[in-house]
C-alpha cells in the first residue's frame with residue numbers, strides 16, 4: 256500500500272534527501288576531480304614552462320659563458336704577455352669576435368693615471384691620429400664629447416675591434432656605474448659584467464643600443480694573488496661589449512616559437528627591466544609567469560616567461576574543465592535517472608494501491624454475492640477457482656485436486672455440457688460480448704446444482720487469439736426451481752383454462768359442442784363458404800324419445816344421447832366438420848359437401864350408422880332408436896346468410912321429416928344465393 260499522510264511526506268523527504276546527497280556527492284566529486292586535474296595541469300604547465308625557460312636560457316647562456324671565458328683567457332693572456340699593441344689586439348679581436356657573435360666589440364681599456372694622461376694621448380695619437388681621451392657631454396645623445404675631466408685614473412678605450420663605431424678615446428671612468436663592474440673585476444681577478452646602459456658608439460647618432468660590458472682585468476704579472484696585489488698590478492681591462500637585443504635574439508625566437516613572451520630583469524640593485532619581447536608594454540606580474548635566474552658574468556639576471564593565449568601547453572587546461580563538465584553532466588544524468596525511477600516507483604505504488612483497493616472491493620463484492628470465481632488459461636487448460644466455487648458443490652478445493660478444466664467437464668451435467676461449450680465458442684469467436692451459460696453440476700451428496708456461469712476473455716495474443724478468460728459461478732438452483740414451479744403452474748393454468756373453454760363450448764353430457772358454440776362455428780363455416788365453398792347444416796331429433804325415457808328411464812335416455820353423439824362424431828369427414836347438441840334430444844351437424852348429392856349421402860350414412868346400432872325402442876314403431884334429419888345445403892352462400900337463417904332452414908326441413916313420419920331425411924338445397932332451388936326432398 257502507498258504510504259499516506261505523514262508516512263508519505265516522510266517518504267518524499269527521504270527521496271528528496273537521496274537525490275540531494277547524490278547531486279552533492281556528484282558535484283563535490285566533479286569539483287575535486289577538476290581541482291586535482293587543474294593542479295596537475297598547472298604543475299605540468301609549470302614543468303613545461305621551466306623546461307622551455309631552460310631552453311630559452313640555453314640559447315644565450317652558453318655563448319655568454321664562452322664570451323666570459325674568452326675574456327678571462329684574454330685577460331690572463333695579456334697579463335702574462337704585457338699590454339697588447341694595436342696590431343696584436345686587432346688580430347686577437349678579429350679571431351675572438353669572429354668566434355663569438357655575442358660580443359659586438361672587444362676593447363682594450365688601459366688604466367692611465369691622470370699625471371700621465373698627456374703622455375698617453377701623445378703616444379696614442381702617433382698610432383691613431385687625432386686620438387684624444389674624452390667623455391660624453393652631459394647632453395650626450397650618441398654624439399657630443401667633451402675633454403675629459405681630471406680624475407685620479409682614466410680608463411680610456413685605446414683599441415677596439417672592430418674600430419667602426421667603437422668608443423675610442425672615451426674614458427670609462429666618467430661613469431661610476433661602468434667603473435663598478437671593472438673595479439669588482441680588478442679585485443676578483445676575473446671578468447665581471449656591468450649593468451646595462453646605453454652603449455656609447457662614436458660616430459653613430461641616434462638612440463644608443465642597450466647593452467653591457469664584461470670587463471676582464473689585465474695585470475702586469477700573471478695571476479697576482481690578493482686584492483692589494485691586483486690593485487697594484489692592474490694595467491687595464493679587456494672589455495667585451497654585448498648588446499642585449501643581440502644577446503637575446505635567439506632566446507626571443509625560441510620563446511616566440513613556443514608562444515611565450517620573454518622579459519629580462521637585472522636584479523643587482525634595483526629590479527630593472529632590460530629586455531622585453533612584448534614591445535613597450537609596461538610589465539605587470541602575472542600568476543602564469545615562470546621565473547628563472549641566470550648568472551650573467553657575475554650579475555644576477557631574472558628571466559620571466561609568460562605564456563601567450565596560443566601557448567602550446569594551454570590546451571591541457573581543457574581536461575579539468577571537461578572533467579568538471581563531464582562530472583556535472585554525469586551527476587545530472589544520474590540525478591535525473593534516480594528522480595525518474597523514484598517517479599516510476601511512486602506511480603507503481605499508486606497503481607498498487609488502486610489495485611489493492613479494487614481487489615478488496617472485488618473480494619467484498621464477491622463475498623456479498625456468494626459468487627465462485629474462475630480463471631482459465633485456454634492454452635494450458637489450467638483452471639484456477641476460489642474456495643466458494645468448490646463450496647457451491649459441497650466440496651473443498653483440496654478434494655478436487657488435481658484441478659484443471661476437465662474437472663469442470665467431469666462435474667458438469669452431460670445434457671448441459673454441449674450448450675455450455677457452444678456458448679463458450681460463440682464468445683471466443685466474438686459473436687457474443689460475454690460468455691453466459693446455465694448448467695447443472697454434481698453436488699457431493701449426489702444432487703444437481705444449477706450454476707450460472709458468466710465471464711469474458713481478458714487476455715489475447717498479438718493476433719487477437721484469446722489466451723485467458725475469467726468469470727463467476729452463481730448458484731441458481733433456487734431460481735431454477737422457482738422457474739420450474741412457475742412453468743408448471745402456467746401449464747396447469749393453461750390446462751384449466753382450456754378445460755373451462757371446453758366446458759363453455761361443449762355439452763357436458765355428450766361432449767358435443769353446445770348451442771352457444773353453434774353460432775361461432777356457423778360463422779367460421781360461412782367465412783370459408785364465402786371463399787366459394789358449399790356449406791351444409793343437418794339437424795336431427797330422436798324419434799319418440801319421451802316414450803323412450805318413459806320406457807327405459809332417463810339415464811338410459813342419456814346413454815342413448817351419448818351414443819348418438821359418438822356415432823355422429825365418428826361419421827365426420829373433415830376437421831372443420833362439427834357436431835352440436837342444440838337442445839334436449841336435438842343435434843346439429845355442420846359439414847362441408849361439394850354437392851347436394853354428397854351432402855345427402857353423408858346424412859344417409861349418419862342415419863345408417865344409427866340404424867346399425869339397433870338400440871331397442873319398444874315404444875317406437877321402428878322398434879329401434881331412430882332419428883329424423885333435416886338437411887339444408889347451400890351451393891354458394893352469400894354474406895347475407897346467417898347462422899340463424901341456416902338454423903331455420905334446417906329446422907324447417909327437420910320439421911318436415913317429423914311430419915312426414917320420422918326416421919327419414921328431408922333436404923333443402925340452395926343452388927344459388929339464398930333462394931331455395933330444390934323443394935323438400937324426402938330421402939328416406
Ligand SMILES: Nc1nc2c(ncn2[C@@H]2O[C@H](COP(=O)(O)OP(=O)(O)OP(=O)(O)O)[C@@H](O)[C@H]2O)c(=O)[nH]1
Pocket residue numbers: 796797798799800801802804808809810811812813816838839840913917
Ligand atoms: N333422458 C333424457 N331425456 C331428455 C333429455 N332432454 C329432453 N329429454 C326428453 O325428451 C323428450 C322429448 O319429447 P318430445 O319433445 O315430446 O318428443 P318425442 O317424444 O321424442 O316425440 P317426437 O320428437 O315427436 O318423435 C322429453 O320427454 C324430454 O324429457 C335428456 O337430456 N335426457
